[in-house]
Amino acid sequence: MANTTAQFPCEEYPCGLPASLFEGDREILLATLRAESARLFSGQDNIEVWKSTEVITEPEHDRITLRREAFSWPSFDLNPKFCTYFVHQPSSWGYLQISRATLQRLLYTHEISPVVLEGVFAFGSKITGEDDPYFSLCSWKTKEQPVQNAAGVEKRWSSEICYLLRYYDKHGRSDLKNAWSLRQTMVYQRQSHHEGQSIWLFIQPSQRCKDMLWRAFPKQNHFLSAHLLILRANLSGWRSYLNDTRRSLADYTEKATKSSLEFRDVDYDTGFKDSQRLRELCHNLRVAQTILDSVLDIARTIQKICHEAPSSAASKPNATKELLADVEVEIQRIMGFKRTACALHEQAEGTSQLLLKLLEYRKADLQTAHTVALRNMAQAANDQSNSLRQLTEQTNRDSRSVKILTFVAMMYLPASLIAVSTVLYGPNSRPGHECGSFTATSGGEQFNMDLRVGEHCIDDLHTGSECAVRQHGTLAED
Numbered sequence: 001m002a003n004t005t006a007q008f009p010c011e012e013y014p015c016g017l018p019a020s021l022f023e024g025d026r027e028i029l030l031a032t033l034r035a036e037s038a039r040l041f042s043g044q045d046n047i048e049v050w051k052s053t054e055v056i057t058e059p060e061h062d063r064i065t066l067r068r069e070a071f072s073w074p075s076f077d078l079n080p081k082f083c084t085y086f087v088h089q090p091s092s093w094g095y096l097q098i099s100r101a102t103l104q105r106l107l108y109t110h111e112i113s114p115v116v117l118e119g120v121f122a123f124g125s126k127i128t129g130e131d132d133p134y135f136s137l138c139s140w141k142t143k144e145q146p147v148q149n150a151a152g153v154e155k156r157w158s159s160e161i162c163y164l165l166r167y168y169d170k171h172g173r174s175d176l177k178n179a180w181s182l183r184q185t186m187v188y189q190r191q192s193h194h195e196g197q198s199i200w201l202f203i204q205p206s207q208r209c210k211d212m213l214w215r216a217f218p219k220q221n222h223f224l225s226a227h228l229l230i231l232r233a234n235l236s237g238w239r240s241y242l243n244d245t246r247r248s249l250a251d252y253t254e255k256a257t258k259s260s261l262e263f264r265d266v267d268y269d270t271g272f273k274d275s276q277r278l279r280e281l282c283h284n285l286r287v288a289q290t291i292l293d294s295v296l297d298i299a300r301t302i303q304k305i306c307h308e309a310p311s312s313a314a315s316k317p318n319a320t321k322e323l324l325a326d327v328e329v330e331i332q333r334i335m336g337f338k339r340t341a342c343a344l345h346e347q348a349e350g351t352s353q354l355l356l357k358l359l360e361y362r363k364a365d366l367q368t369a370h371t372v373a374l375r376n377m378a379q380a381a382n383d384q385s386n387s388l389r390q391l392t393e394q395t396n397r398d399s400r401s402v403k404i405l406t407f408v409a410m411m412y413l414p415a416s417l418i419a420v421s422t423v424l425y426g427p428n429s430r431p432g433h434e435c436g437s438f439t440a441t442s443g444g445e446q447f448n449m450d451l452r453v454g455e456h457c458i459d460d461l462h463t464g465s466e467c468a469v470r471q472h473g474t475l476a477e478d
Contacts, residue, residue, distance in 0.1 A: 045097070048085075065218065094125060142157070167182075185209065231302075282345060
C-alpha cells in the first residue's frame with residue numbers, strides 16, 4: 001500500500017519508514033546518500049514508467065494492460081496495481097537521471113526497503129579504479145501477516161527481493177582493444193498478494209531485458225516469472241564472452257609454449273607486455289567467477305521464494321513447479337559458465353607463470369651473452385694496449401737509430417757543407433749525465449745530439465777549470 005500522507009519526510013528517507021521495513025542503521029544510510037548525492041544524481045527527473053490499473057485473472061495467466069506514462073509529481077498515480085520504474089544512465093559511469101529528492105520520495109511513497117540504496121550506491125559517475133566489481137547484492141524477505149476480518153483470520157503474504165546483476169556486454173567501440181565492458185542492473189520487486197499489487201524498480205536495464213519484459217509482463221503465470229527472463233537476458237552474452245577470452249588466451253599459450261628459449265631472428269614476438277595482458281586476463285576471469293557466483297545466489301534465492309510462496313502466487317496449478325524447473329535449468333547454465341571461467345583462469349595462471357619463466361631465462365641468457373661480450377671486449381682492449389706499447393717502443397728505437405745513422409752519414413759529407421757547434425760543461429759532470437751538446441748544420445738542415453759522460457768516447461774532452469768551453473767553426477778548422 002502506498003504511503004499517501006500529504007506531508008512526508010522525503011528528505012529524511014529512510015528514517016521516516018516504519019521500523020518493520022528495515023532493521024539496519026538508517027542514519028548511516030542517510031548520511032551516505034547525502035555524501036554521495038553529487039556523484040550519483042543528475043538532478044533532472046527522466047524516469048520511464050510502465051503501469052496498469054487492473055490485473056485480470058485468467059485460467060492460464062494473469063493479464064495486464066501495460067501503458068507508458070510520463071512521470072511527474074504530484075499528479076502521478078501512487079496506487080496502481082502494477083507499476084515499473086526505470087532509471088537510466090547516459091553511460092555506464094554517468095549520473096542517474098533522477099534527483100535525490102525524487103528518489104527518496106518514490107522509495108518512501110511505496111515503502112520500499114532502504115536496502116535498495118545499497119544498490120544505488122553502485123551506480124553514478126566514476127573514474128577508473130573507483131568501481132568495485134566484487135560487490136554483490138541479493139536481499140529478499142517474505143512476510144506473512146495475520147489479519148482479522150469478518151470471515152476470520154486472514155494471512156496476508158508479501159515478498160520483497162532486490163539484487164544487483166553484473167554481466168559482460170559488447171560496447172561497440174572500435175578504439176578499444178577489449179570489445180567487452182562490465183555492465184550492471186539493479187532489480188527490485190515488492191509483491192503484495194492480498195492487494196494484488198506489484199511494484200518494480202530497475203536501474204540501468206539493458207534494452208534486451210526491457211524488450212523481454214515488455215512482452216512478458218502483460219501475461220504472467222507466476223509473480224516471479226519475470227525474474228527468470230531477467231536471468232536469461234543476463235546470461236545471453238556469457239558464452240560469447242568466454243569464447244572470446246579463450247581465443248585471446250590461446251594466442252598467449254601458443255607464444256609461451258612454442259617460443260624459443262634463445263633469441264632468434266624469426267620467432268614469436270614475446271615480451272613483458274604479453275605478461276601484463278595475461279595478468280589482466282587473469283583479473284577479468286577472477287571477476288567473472290565472482291559475478292557468476294553472485295548470479296547463482298540470485299537464482300537460488302528465486303527458488304527459495306518459490307518454495308515459500310503460497311499457492312495463490314501462481315495463476316495455474318503447475319506454474320510454480322514449471323518455474324522451479326526452469327530456474328534449475330538456468331542454475332545449471334550458470335554453473336557451466338563458472339566451470340569454464342575457472343578452467344580458463346587456471347590456464348591463464350599457468351601460461352602467465354610459463355611466460356615469466358621464459359622471459360627470466362631469456363634475460364639470464366642475455367646477461368650471460370653480454371658478460372662474455374664484455375670480457376671479449378676487455379681482452380681486445382688489453383691486446384690493443386699491448387700492441388700500442390710495443391709500437392711505441394719500436395718507434396723510439398727506430399728514432400734513435402735514425403739519429404745515429406744521420407750522424408754517421410754526416411761524416412762523409414764535404415767539410416764545407418757542415419757547421420759544428422759543441423757546448424761542453426764543467427769537469428764535474430758525472431757518468432750518465434749530460435756533459436755537453438753537439439750541433440751540426442749541413443745543407444740548411446740542423447742536427448742536434450746531447451753528449452753524456454761515458455758516451456761517445458768524450459769523457460776526456462773536459463779541460464781546465466772553466467765551467468764551459470764553446471767552440472765554433474767547421475770540422476776542418478776544429
